[in-house]
Amino acid sequence: MSKKVLVIGEAREGSLRNVTFEAIAAANIVSDGGEVVGVLCGDGDLNEMGQEMVYYGASRVITISNPDLKTYTSDGYGQAVYRVIEDESPEGIIMGHTAIGKDLTPKLASKLESGLISDATEVVADSGRVVFTRPIYSGKAFEKKEITDGLVFATIRPNNIPAFTRDDSLAGNISEKEVEISNIRTIIKDVLRKSSDGVDLSEAKVIVAGGRGVKSSEGFEPLEELASVLGGTVGASRGACDAGYCDYSLQIGQTGKVVTPDLYIACGISGAIQHLAGMSNSKVIVAINKDPEANIFNVADYGIVGDLFDVVPKLMEEIKQMKVNA
Incomplete structure (x- = not known):
C-alpha cells in the first residue's frame, strides 16, 4: 500500500548534504509508489535547495524559513518539523543518521509516541513489507526490523543507500510554510568549526x-x-x-x-x-x-x-x- 513519507533535509553552509538525497531514495522505497515530501528548515530563501530535493526524487517540498532556524537547535527544528507532521499526517519519516538526525529524531519519536529504527544501512520493500537492516554489537552483527503497525520512523547511515541520479527534468511543488517558533531554550551565538577542509x-x-x-x-x-x-x-x-x-x-x-x-x-x-x-x-x-x-x-x-x-x-x-x- 502506498504511503506518504516525509524526508527531513539537512544542509551545511547553504548546500544539502548527500545523505538527504540518500534519504529520499530510502523514502521512495518505503512509500511504495506513494508521495515523498521533503521538509527543509532554515533562514532565508530555501527554494533552490528545495528544487534539488525534487531533482533527486521528492514529489514536493515544504520549506520553513525563520530566523530562529538559521542554526540547528533541538527546540527550533523540533517545533517546525512537528507542525509539518501534524498537517501532513505521514505514514513515514526518514532522515540521515547524522549528529542532527541523532538528536532530532528521538525527540520527535517521543512526542509522536512512535518507535524509531536508527542507523539503518539497508531498506528493502517486498509485498507491502518494509524491512530495515541495522548493525548491532559494534558492527559485529546485523538485525532486520519491520514496522508492522503505526508510523515508519527511521534514520539511515550516510553512504549506504544509493541516491537516485539527479534528473533536472523532474518537477514538484515547493511551498513555504510559516511556523511560529517559541520558547527556545538554547541560542546559538556562533559556530566554530574544527573539522578539516574538503570532503565531509x-x-x-x-x-x-x-x-x-x-x-x-x-x-x-x-x-x-x-x-x-x-x-x-x-x-x-x-x-x-x-x-x-x-x-x-x-x-x-x-x-x-x-x-x-x-x-x-x-x-x-x-x-x-x-x-x-x-x-x-x-x-x-x-x-x-x-x-x-x-x-x-x-x-x-x-x-x-x-x-x-x-x-x-x-x-x-x-x-x-x-x-x-x-
Whole structure:
C-alpha cells in the first residue's frame, strides 16, 4: 500500500548534504509508489535547495524559513518539523543518521509516541513489507526490523543507500510554510568549526586514516597528500587524537564518527574494537601496519605489512602514474 513519507533535509553552509538525497531514495522505497515530501528548515530563501530535493526524487517540498532556524537547535527544528507532521499526517519519516538526525529524531519519536529504527544501512520493500537492516554489537552483527503497525520512523547511515541520479527534468511543488517558533531554550551565538577542509568525513567516498603509528602531527602530512590524490579526506583513530596528533573532529570509531566509504586506508592503526566499530562496514579496507599480527588485518580486504612512511609515498607515486597513463 502506498504511503506518504516525509524526508527531513539537512544542509551545511547553504548546500544539502548527500545523505538527504540518500534519504529520499530510502523514502521512495518505503512509500511504495506513494508521495515523498521533503521538509527543509532554515533562514532565508530555501527554494533552490528545495528544487534539488525534487531533482533527486521528492514529489514536493515544504520549506520553513525563520530566523530562529538559521542554526540547528533541538527546540527550533523540533517545533517546525512537528507542525509539518501534524498537517501532513505521514505514514513515514526518514532522515540521515547524522549528529542532527541523532538528536532530532528521538525527540520527535517521543512526542509522536512512535518507535524509531536508527542507523539503518539497508531498506528493502517486498509485498507491502518494509524491512530495515541495522548493525548491532559494534558492527559485529546485523538485525532486520519491520514496522508492522503505526508510523515508519527511521534514520539511515550516510553512504549506504544509493541516491537516485539527479534528473533536472523532474518537477514538484515547493511551498513555504510559516511556523511560529517559541520558547527556545538554547541560542546559538556562533559556530566554530574544527573539522578539516574538503570532503565531509561521514560522507567521504575515500578515507585515509592514521593511528598512533603516524607518531606525530607531521606524520599526517603524507596521509593528507594521499587523500588529496585520491579525492578523499583524512580520518584518525582515537589513539592518534588522544596523542594530540590531530583534532578529535577526525576521530572514527565507537565514540567518534561512523563511516562507510568505498575505500578506507588504515595507516598505522592497530585495529582496536572501538575503532573497528566505526569503519568495519567500509566497502574496501586496506591496512598498512608494521605488525603482521595487528587486528586491523582481520577486517582488511588488502593488507600491506610495512612502515607507512615507506609504503604511503610509494603508493602515491603509483596512483599518480596510473592517472597519468589513464
